[in-house]
Amino acid sequence: MSFDVTNLGQDSPESSASFKFPKKATAPTAPTPPKIQLTSLDNAIPELSSMPHNHLAKPSNTNPKAAQERDPKFVYADLPSGFFFYDFKQLAVSNVKGSTQAKFARAASEKRTRHVVDAISSLLPGDITAWTLTIPDFYWLMYWIRLNFYTKPTLIHTAICTSHSHLEKIRDKKLPKETLSSVHTITNTSLKESTLDKAKIDRLENFLVTAELKFLEDSPFDLCPATIRDIVDVEENFSEHEDYSEIEHLIDFSSFIQYKDPEMGYASQEVRLKYVADLDVAHLDTIKEFASLVSDYGVEESIKVKCPECSADIVTRVSISAHSFL
Ligand SMILES: [Zn+2]
DSSP: OOOOOOOOOOOOOOGGBOBBBBBBBOOOOOOOOOOOOOOOHHSSSSSSOOOOOOOOOOOSSHHHHHHSOTTTEEEEEEOOOHHHHHSOOOOEEOOOOHHHHHHHHHHHHHTOHOOOOHHHHTTTTOOOOOOGGGGHHHHHHHHHHHHHHSSOOOEEEEOOOOOOHHHHHHTSSSOOOGEEEEEEESSSOOEEEOOOHHHHHHHHHHHHHHSGGGTTSSSSSSEOOOOOHHHHHHHHHHOOTHHHHHHHHHHHHHTTTTEHHHHHHOOOOHHHHHHTTSSOHHHHHHOOOOOOOHHEEEEEEEEHHHHHHHHEEEEEEEEOOGGGGG
């Protein structure tokens, strides 16, 4: 799925009746890592009575930094969503410790996103959990942590040249095809960052006024931004499913609805997948439009190297992972 972040002061407009954000994107308590490895997400994730749900945060011109005093012991991360989807308006992040590092190591060796989310959560204040962050905010925060707390990492990258002239020489047997591949030590990647700005928020609010959302009225669901928990849910419960290629298509819709009633907690992907599988395509289109409007911010990392054979620039998108911290 695509991934691509504060609201201040004002009340929800009437038009947001059908648009539920987490009442509080804060967990009741700090999540504690499971002692044993659980396969069911419901058992393993601390109960989050508060998904990104239940009120439409409104932007304002108030500077979130000025809203509350900041504690000099922490470093503050200004999420690219501008905290639009959450009740909290600032995010203090503590220094990375050995225990955090151990979680990243475990995530890398077990290839499980759950441990990355736990690692990030362990750096946040007790009433905020990384599990309810939107996907773009979560990945942005990973980059932010790497940039703030780690010394400059180097990375070994194998690049494949795709320049037309180089490929022609391979075809004409003037060069061996091995020349397409080259190994580089990377010390600098480029990060492209975007925020959920006023224009994007206006587009989202306009959509909520004009979109045909009646189909949700008789359902327990409302539109809601996808969170990192959705990614873990899919990874742990569906990635090995025999019908995964079909499920993968539906996840892009199921990830953007959640229970209207925060008392109902987290609606699993399983429950939501069943619901979206029965929706008309016109309704799926509506969810898709919402998904793009609430995902258009965050960070992308790319690497640019030169092909040693033909000097063409090779640009490759890369994704941050637990390995990036080790
Ligand atoms: Zn080349």
